[in-house]
């Protein structure tokens with residue numbers, strides 16, 4: 001799976017497939033919630049964002065996908081900072097609204113057993129509906 005950049009392996013699709021395989025059902029891209037979370041579990045009041053490590057500047061120093069831009073720094077730095085600030089603001093609004101939020105980073109998709117454990121910890125046991 002690694003190295004394949006086709007649309008079917010986009011990070012969000014990988015997470016959706018894993019959720020489905022675990023038996024969870026979900027909604028996508030709720031426009032009425034701050035930041036239009038990628039995956040929504042309304043009854044559980046949980047949302048998942050799947051973040052690209054570069055665009056959202058994954059803060060983990062161990063991340064190998066973040067890649068600080070080396071050219072055009074004057075352009076990228078404020079742009080990426082705006083992304084980070086916006087993410088932080090959305091997370092705050094959702095959390096204050098009683099939503100449980102999980103951010104899944106692109107580089108974390110390589111370890112699917114760990115990701116599956118985190119998803120299960122967020123969502124609890126499986127019932128009908130989202």
Ligand SMILES: [Zn+2]
Pocket residue numbers: 053058060063064065066105106107108
């Ligand atoms: Zn990362």
